[in-house]
Structure formats: C-alpha cells, structure tokens
Amino acid sequence: MNVQDSRPARPDFAVLGGGLVGRLIAWRLAGDGHRVALYERGGPDGEQSAAWIAAAMLAPLAEAASAELLITELGVASLARWPQWLAELPEPVFFQHRGTLVVWHHADRAEAPLFERRVRANAPADLFDGGFVTLAGAQVDAAEPALAGRFARGLLLPREGQLDNRQALRALAAGLAERGVDLHWHVTIDDANLPAAHFTIDCRGLGAKSALPALRGIRGEVARVHAPGIGLTRPVRLLHPRYPLYIAPKQDDLYVIGATEVEGEDMSPVSVRSALELLSAAFSVHPAFGEARILELNAQCRPTLPDHRPAVIWDGASTLAVNGLYRHGFMIAPEVAHAAAAFAEAALGGAFGDADAFAAWRAAARWPTLLHHRNDARQPA
16 A cells, blocks of 8 residues: 655745855754755855855954954854764865964064954953964974974964865765755745745845845955965964965865955956965965966855844744855854754744744843844844
C-alpha cells in the first residue's frame, strides 16, 4: 500500500538570498528538520554575493579598532562556532586559528598607540588577558619569520582566525543539498510575487532595499595574488594613517589583500588609485610581493544600516529580515544566523502571540539588541 506523504506542499521556510548568512540560516534550519527552500540570484559558488570577495578574517579584537562592543562580542562567539559548524559540512574548508599580527613602519609609529586605545575602548577587558601581546625585535621575527628584520615592533592577537571564503560558500552549497534544501539558483525574487512558504526570511543584502530603504552599500576592493615563497603564516595588518592594509594568506600561496572602504554603491571595476595603494602597501610589507602574480582585482558593496549594526527585523507576521552585516560578514555571521534561525523557529511556532510575548522573548535572548519588531522605535532607521 502506498503511503501518501502527509507533509504540506509549502516549505516551512523560504530563505531569500543565498549569500553567506542566507546559506547558514537555511542550512541550520534544515538541520533542525524543517523543510526549507532557498532562492539566490547567483549560482552555488556565491559569485553574486559580498561574501565572494571577502578576506574572511575572524578578527574581533583587531576589528574593535573601528567597531563597537556588540560587533566584537558577536565576533568572539562566532569564532567559537566556526570550527564546530565547518566540521559538519560535507566538504573541507581551510580554517586557521593562529592569530593576527599587527605591524607598522617606523614613520607611522604614532598609529600603534592610537590603534591600541581604540581597541581597548571597544573590546571586553578579558580579551586582553593573553590576547593582546606587545612584540619587539626578535619577538616580531619569531612570530612571523617571513617578515624577519622588517619591523622593529608589532602586536600579536593570538586568538584570532581566518578561513577561505570561497571554499566556505561551496561547502555550504553542498551542505544545503545534503540536508535536502530545495535550491533555486539563478532566481531573482520579485517583491510583489514572493515564493510560497509558511515563513519567509529575507537575506538579500542590498537586494532588500525596497523593504529596508535605510540600507546602503559600502564599497570594498581587494586584490588576490599568487606569491610563492613568501610564506606568511597568519593574517598581517599594516597600520598606516591613510591606507591601513590587511594581507590574509590562504592555501597554495594565495593572498587576499584589502584596505579600501568607499561610501557608495559603485559596482564598477577597481580604480587604478586603489590598486596602486593596495599593491604598494603590500610591497612595503614584503618586497617579494613585487613578483606576485595578480589573479584578480575585484570590488563589491557590503550592505550596511545607519548604525553599522546587523539587524534581525520581524514584520509581526510571517517575514523576518536579516541584514546589515557590513564589513564583518564572516566574522559575525554564525551568531547572527543562529539568532535569526532561533527567532524564525519561535515565530513559526506561534511564540509571539502579542507584543508582550515578543518583548519577553527578546529580553531573554542572548543578543536582544539584534532583534527588532517592524514597529519598534529601536528598529534601524
């Protein structure tokens, strides 16, 4: 006798947008046994998303130089989640937990105390217990032998990490398929004709501007180069008054080099000025970068809300918007995705029957400042 499938025709969740956070949310919900459909304008590699060109540095302490305490704390919690989640994926992802080295040229030595003051102002004090180490002379050389003799002083932030962004996107695509997510690649969502689902989670980044008009893009530009023989073992940040730089070494002598941040949603190719500044700064860190081969110069716009905070916004019915991860995508995405998935499951289960129930649930959540009601005065403007 044939037993008819009693599951509803509509999925429990439709996730709009298959960038990093959309993939993570869909993957976690499917892992919890829900029926999930994901819709993405690009392909399974994620080439249309901001995550495609990210350096994927997991550096909450270093980022505290320009980010507030909430971002730092989300980053610390997410760094703890990454190895656990990566271990569940069906494909390997390069992951490194060797810290960040911060250096500066002698002429820019005044930048170091400024950097430390900003970090200490925006990070929990307990992160500095063994997590912020001042280096001098041979200590710098020992921390990063590839730079021996080039920098007299530095800072080692040993608890930070990084991963390979493109490997992570591909592994998540495989993980979504493995967990039975109904995948709709190369599909652009029409706001007037949303796909059928019991609950919708909008993770479209800048594609969600019609629903979140306060969103804006912050342009970032990176270079990817192949530089055999240099052998950096961890991400390096160069302090500079005009173009602070990061160099993130990946597998097979690949380096991701970035620094620029430009207001505006210009998606044109990288400018000559930006390319010269990026590559000249990298050459100043190690002259062997002068012989590196440029594999790619690329730009993308990161979705940003006015307060530079991520937000999970419920419409009071059956839609949740997750957006505004700005330049901190890989660093904070696991915690944002975990919070959003838990919120969506609670909403689908009818936990928020009235405003008081929603307020109580939010107050008990780990990250209450992430969670907003569409009519809440605290919602991002």
